[in-house]
Amino acid sequence: MRLDKFLSQHNIGTRSEVKKILKNGRIRVNGEIVKAPEMQIGETDIILADERVISHQELYYYMFHKPAGCVSACSDREHETVMDYFKGCDRFDELFPVGRLDKDTEGLLIVTNDGDFSHRLTSPGKHVEKRYYFRSAEPLDADAVSRMAQGITLRDGTKCSPAGLLLREEAAHDKNGCLSEDALIKSGGASMAEGILTITEGAYHQVKRMVAACGGRVIYLKRLSIGNLSLDPNLGKGAYRELTEEEKCLAISPFAEKI
Ligand code: URA
Numbered sequence: 001m002r003l004d005k006f007l008s009q010h011n012i013g014t015r016s017e018v019k020k021i022l023k024n025g026r027i028r029v030n031g032e033i034v035k036a037p038e039m040q041i042g043e044t045d046i047i048l049a050d051e052r053v054i055s056h057q058e059l060y061y062y063m064f065h066k067p068a069g070c071v072s073a074c075s076d077r078e079h080e081t082v083m084d085y086f087k088g089c090d091r092f093d094e095l096f097p098v099g100r101l102d103k104d105t106e107g108l109l110i111v112t113n114d115g116d117f118s119h120r121l122t123s124p125g126k127h128v129e130k131r132y133y134f135r136s137a138e139p140l141d142a143d144a145v146s147r148m149a150q151g152i153t154l155r156d157g158t159k160c161s162p163a164g165l166l167l168r169e170e171a172a173h174d175k176n177g178c179l180s181e182d183a184l185i186k187s188g189g190a191s192m193a194e195g196i197l198t199i200t201e202g203a204y205h206q207v208k209r210m211v212a213a214c215g216g217r218v219i220y221l222k223r224l225s226i227g228n229l230s231l232d233p234n235l236g237k238g239a240y241r242e243l244t245e246e247e248k249c250l251a252i253s254p255f256a257e258k259i
Contacts (some may be wrong), residue, residue, distance in 0.1 A: 003029065004037035006047065010054045011061075011117055026050050042064050049139050060091050061248050062111040063229075067237040071194060072100040072109065082109060085238055098122060099202055105222035107132075108231040111240065121226065121251060127161070127200040128251075131225040136193040136216035140167060144214035145152075148197070154213050163210065164198035196224070227251045 007018045007027065018037065025033045028048040029041060041047065047054045066072070074096050082097050089095070094113035099122045100110055112118060121128055148165040174177040193216060197207055210219045224231055229251040235241060243251070
């Protein structure tokens with residue numbers, strides 16, 4: 001296989017990013033710096049990107065639209081798991097979900113057999129942005145947006161990294177902005193605020209706790225994106241499909257920032 005194809009298949013970057021990485025002398029084959037993208041490599045060659053060995057294992061990446069009601073684990077005695085949806089997939093035995101969404105959270109989940117990729121996406125030091133849509137049963141405090149932007153402090157005293165909050169608090173209001181019973185009923189009776197929160201952390205119940213620290217109570221949560229990778233709107237709940245080469249790089253292109 002060509003070296004550039006191997007590198008992009010192993011998530012080092014897009015074909016054009018890989019060209020630059022090669023040009024910058026950051027790839028070694030069996031100890032020698034190689035700059036030629038067309039070089040043919042085989043299973044026994046040892047490939048290093050910077051100091052990292054790139055395994056020859058075939059890697060698979062899937063976008064999964066997690067429905068509510070299943071847990072983000074490979075197995076569970078009590079509950080349905082996200083992996084139950086992959087039972088028909090040939091590679092089922094190797095795969096695992098990248099990070100966790102709560103049982104009642106919906107949305108984008110990546111499933112892969114690439115441990116390194118998973119680590120880089122979930123590692124707190126990498127600050128990969130995740131975007132969540134939420135609905136809250138309570139309105140958020142008036143200063144929620146600025147407190148989130150500064151880095152909110154949770155009720156247990158944990159200080160969060162700065163987060164982006166886009167808020168729409170009209171679900172229970174009429175056209176004139178007044179609290180309206182009619183609008184409340186139309187909105188399902190509960191939602192008092194909805195918004196999009198962009199965070200770079202992923203601790204237990206991160207979004208729910210951040211919203212709670214602003215007086216809200218999350219009653220619906222959906223992950224919309226990870227890095228620059230968005231949930232495919234054509235992918236129904238419970239469905240999955242392979243990521244394209246471009247999409248893998250959108251989620252995280254570990255070498256791109258250093259080019
Ligand atoms: N934050 C939460 O509170 N729950 C999730 O599932 C993901 C992020």
